[in-house]
Amino acid sequence: MFLDSLRRRNPGFIEAAMRLHQEGRIPANSYVLDLDTVEANARLLRAEADRLGLRIFAMTKQVGRSSSFCRSVMRGGIGAAVAVDMACARAVHRAGMKVGHLGHLQQVARHEANGAATMLKPDYWTVFNDEKAGEAAAAACAAGSTQNLLARIAAEGDIFYRGHEGGFDASDVVGVADRFDALEGGRFAGITTFPALLFDHATRKVLPTPNLATLTRAADALARAGRRDIEVNAPGTTSSVLLQALADAGATQCEPGNGLHGTTALHVMEDLPELPAVCYLTEVSHLAGGKAYCFGGGFYIDPVFPDYDVKAVVGREPTTQASALRSVEVPPPSMIDYYAMIDASGPNPPRPGDTAVFGFRGQAFVTRAYVVGVSGISKGEPQVETIENGFGEAAAWPV
Numbered sequence: 001m002f003l004d005s006l007r008r009r010n011p012g013f014i015e016a017a018m019r020l021h022q023e024g025r026i027p028a029n030s031y032v033l034d035l036d037t038v039e040a041n042a043r044l045l046r047a048e049a050d051r052l053g054l055r056i057f058a059m060t061k062q063v064g065r066s067s068s069f070c071r072s073v074m075r076g077g078i079g080a081a082v083a084v085d086m087a088c089a090r091a092v093h094r095a096g097m098k099v100g101h102l103g104h105l106q107q108v109a110r111h112e113a114n115g116a117a118t119m120l121k122p123d124y125w126t127v128f129n130d131e132k133a134g135e136a137a138a139a140a141c142a143a144g145s146t147q148n149l150l151a152r153i154a155a156e157g158d159i160f161y162r163g164h165e166g167g168f169d170a171s172d173v174v175g176v177a178d179r180f181d182a183l184e185g186g187r188f189a190g191i192t193t194f195p196a197l198l199f200d201h202a203t204r205k206v207l208p209t210p211n212l213a214t215l216t217r218a219a220d221a222l223a224r225a226g227r228r229d230i231e232v233n234a235p236g237t238t239s240s241v242l243l244q245a246l247a248d249a250g251a252t253q254c255e256p257g258n259g260l261h262g263t264t265a266l267h268v269m270e271d272l273p274e275l276p277a278v279c280y281l282t283e284v285s286h287l288a289g290g291k292a293y294c295f296g297g298g299f300y301i302d303p304v305f306p307d308y309d310v311k312a313v314v315g316r317e318p319t320t321q322a323s324a325l326r327s328v329e330v331p332p333p334s335m336i337d338y339y340a341m342i343d344a345s346g347p348n349p350p351r352p353g354d355t356a357v358f359g360f361r362g363q364a365f366v367t368r369a370y371v372v373g374v375s376g377i378s379k380g381e382p383q384v385e386t387i388e389n390g391f392g393e394a395a396a397w398p399v
Helices: 003-009 011-022 035-052 067-075 086-094 110-120 130-142 170-181 210-224 240-248 265-269
Strands: 030-034 080-083 098-102 124-127 147-154 186-192 197-200 205-208 231-233 278-288 291-295 311-315 325-329 339-343 355-358 370-375 383-388
Touching: 003 011, 003 311, 003 355, 011 030, 011 278, 011 311, 011 355, 011 370, 030 035, 030 067, 035 067, 035 240, 035 370, 067 086, 067 370, 067 383, 080 086, 086 098, 086 110, 098 110, 110 130, 124 130, 124 186, 124 231, 130 147, 130 170, 130 186, 147 170, 147 210, 147 231, 170 186, 170 210, 186 210, 197 240, 205 265, 210 231, 278 339, 291 325
Parallel strands: 030 370, 080 098, 098 124, 124 147, 147 186, 186 231
Antiparallel strands: 030 278, 197 205, 278 291, 278 355, 291 339, 311 325, 311 355, 325 339, 370 383
16 A cells, blocks of 8 residues: 555665665565654644644554664654654663653553653653552552543544543543542543544545543543643654644644554655654565465555455566565455565566565554664665664664
8 A cells, every 4th residue: 555655755765675685685574664754743843733732642552662662763853752662662771762652552551650650751641540550659659659640531422433432521631630640649630532533435534433522521521620731642643744633632742653654554645744764674485386385474465455365576586676566465354464475477576585675654562573673774874773673672683
């Protein structure tokens, strides 16, 4: 889906990745990152957030919490991350990045709260219920600090991905704030939801969800109760061109993830300011039955998109030419992606050892793929900075 944008807007990245693979410097089954472009995208997002007075936290899960990605984002001016889970929090902490937001989307497990408060010291900690608020506050109290707590809220008609449900009744937000403030070690800091913005297939636009209006109503209720300086955290499908809409709705925080590497759903439809900076790269293993089988482990077709003709740039020499494009059959999510099958019909079929480059809106942290950070592409001097697993840990490659 994103391969067309990659070929048009960042062809040098594809060619550099193919060359590095053919030279044996990066492995098959890798999400490859153009770190120069990530840094530029981060700088652009930070500038727009600053213009609108928004706090900005980087989401790193989509690219496997890569340490070199974190450092590039920091060079671009975004110094703190939102951690989708404790694995994210530990990875960004190791990379030297501040944990700006913890507990959303996944809550912190009971016996990890003390470690989170002591080692990670998040600026904001989201909780879904009073029990989790108590755990976070008690952990902060034991660490000698007071924790800023965000309440995840929900109202009838709000939209959540299946398995993401949970939170306080938005109509009780003033009571929730009072209860948080009564906790030793706790302080009510604001409200959050997800998703606040969502790609709409019918209009091919990113539109506000009912959740965003719920945040606005809750913030108004808190203001009427005399509360000031309330943080309104409103993540979802974040590109620089959408930050104005969040600010207009009263948001005070934004959390770009795919926007940092130019792969939000809207980036397929329009050429947005952020350039594409990630590809999935693998290698042809063998031929059978008119298909060239390429190594898998990292295939992720985001369900936000309808079925489409998956294509890859396949070849031994670095290229972005249309003649190198081939259709690919990717196993369904119900199967293990040991291989994907590339069309090998016609002249010059793929050969074992050929490179195959895909454009995905990936979620590297749920795959078995390596994550490779490459710097210097913009200068024509590509250097492999890191080869890591999906937890931001150095990989034993080559064996």
